[in-house]
Amino acid sequence: MVHLERRPAAVEIHHPVPTTVHRPAAPLMPVQPDPASAVQSIVLPNGQVVTGYPLTPAPAPVPAARPAVSRTAVNIALGGIGFGAVCGGLVLLTSFIAALTAFITQLITLAAVIFGGWIAVQIFGATGRHSGGTTVNIRKAVIKRSHFHG
Structure with a gap:
């Protein structure tokens, strides 16, 4: 069995070199340098070289402004006020x-x-008094053969 030994190849590092182009003279305008346009190279511990543009961290999101009082607390307070008004009305109604x-x-x-x-x-x-009506005096009566004798 043949065992081949691998050796890392020589690492070549290339740094970009700006080229100068002769152009006709134009009015110069001040330009702020862009930090993201500079190319950087990093040598890793295992010998690899990574070349690229640096990353700028994304800005942290701004949390939404919270109201001083929560909506739940406001709803509970309004419900309590309404309940108190109804109870007062119920007391008056009763x-x-x-x-x-x-x-x-x-x-x-x-x-x-x-x-x-x-x-x-x-x-x-x-x-106690007579009001002009008919007065009937009942006396002892004898009834014989369906005839009234008074």
């Missing part, structure tokens, strides 16, 4: 119903007293 019931009870009692008094006057007031 008080009104109780007062109306007492008033109707008093009216029925008053009507019964007045009507009962009028009936009592009609029954007991007629015995």
Whole structure:
């Protein structure tokens, strides 16, 4: 069995060299250098050379502004206020119903007293005086053979 030994090939590092091109003179404008356009080379621990553009880290996302008070707390507070308003109205409603019931009870009692008094006057007031009606005196009668003898 033949065992071949592999040796790493020689690593060549190429650095880009800017070329100068002679152009006609043009007005120069100040330009800020772009940090991402510079080519960099990195030698790794195993001897590899990586050449490329540097990466700029992405900016961290800005968290959305949160309101000072959460919506849930606002909804609970509004529900409590509404419930308190309803309870106050229910207390007033039950008080009104109780007062109306007492008033109707008093009216029925008053009507019964007045009507009962009028009936009592009609029954007991007629015995003491004559009101021009017919008076019938019943005497001892003898009934013989379907004839009335008085």
